Amino acid sequence: MLLWHTLATYFRRKYGVRVQKIPLDAGATCPNRDGTLSARGCIFCNDSGSGSGMGLRGLDLRAQWDAWYTKYTTTDSDRLFMAYLQSFSNTYGPASRLARLLEQVAALPGCRGIAVGTRPDCLDGEKLALLAGCGLDEIWLELGLQTCRDDTLRRINRGHTARQAEDAVRAALDAGLLVCGHLMAGLPGEDENDFLDGVDWAVSLGMQGLKLHNVYVPQGTELARQWRAGGYRPLARD
Known part of the structure; x- marks a missing residue:
């Protein structure tokens, strides 16, 4: 019996058509970058917060949405759309900020759902209630777990x-x-068994989805410095 399938298959079974996630940069920051926990950030995180960086170029949510919406509907109009708040930690800050953000997303034309990327330490009961009550058809929390090992979390300055x-x-x-x-394969100091232990741990938590990332080495990050110095070796292709 198939216990897991792709997100695309899940959406087609539920809605009958493809559901396209549109990445949005809401101008969020992170307690691991603004000095609350650290000013250095995670060693793999770049200046766009692993997102599109469109917010850094001055585009508001509606302008970003319209740009992607036009791009996708030009090639295939037979699909539904949901917003993916991807860059940095989108539930960080006061609950009032999150409430305003959710109102803006719900007003985007043709938006059927939302996926909110954030950190485990940027959530509380009030924020979870705001997310659950935002009124969209599909509400996902995209939660950066990265690994089950506390020593690795310290090594990557996760916080x-x-x-x-x-x-x-x-x-x-x-x-x-x-x-x-979200789990990351190939983090510094981890081998294949460490990663597979993390998969078992994540599955045991009862989440509806699991996203597996191989570790990238973006320019301008601490991980790039370590790589250039010979202190980090990415996973081999095999």
Whole structure:
């Protein structure tokens, strides 16, 4: 029996058509970059926060949405759309900021759902309730777990523990949200067995989705410095 399938298959089974996620940069920051936890950020994170960087170029959410919407509907209009707040930690800051952000997303033309990227330590009951009550058809929390190993979390300057990640997942599930956890393969100091242990750990948390990333080495990051110095070797192709 197939226990897991792709996100595209999930959407087609549920809605009958393709559902396209549109990446949006909402101008968020992160407690690991603004000095609250650290000013250095995670060692793999670049200036766009692993997102499109369109917000840095001065485009508001509606302008970003329209640009992607036009691009996709030009080639295939038979699809639905949902917003993906991707860059940095989108639930960081006061709950009032998140409430305004959700109102803006809900008003985007043709937007059927939302996926919100964030960290486990940037959530609380009020914010989870805001997400659960935003009124869109599809509400996902994209939660950066990265690894189950606390020593790796310290090594990559993540700023939270695996226990905090577990607590955040359970709280989000209790609030009625769909949760997709993110894991990274090839983190410094980890081998294949460490990564597979992380997969087992993530699956045990009962989330609806799991996203697996291989580690990139973006320019301008601490990980790039380590790579150039010979201190980090990415996963081989095999």
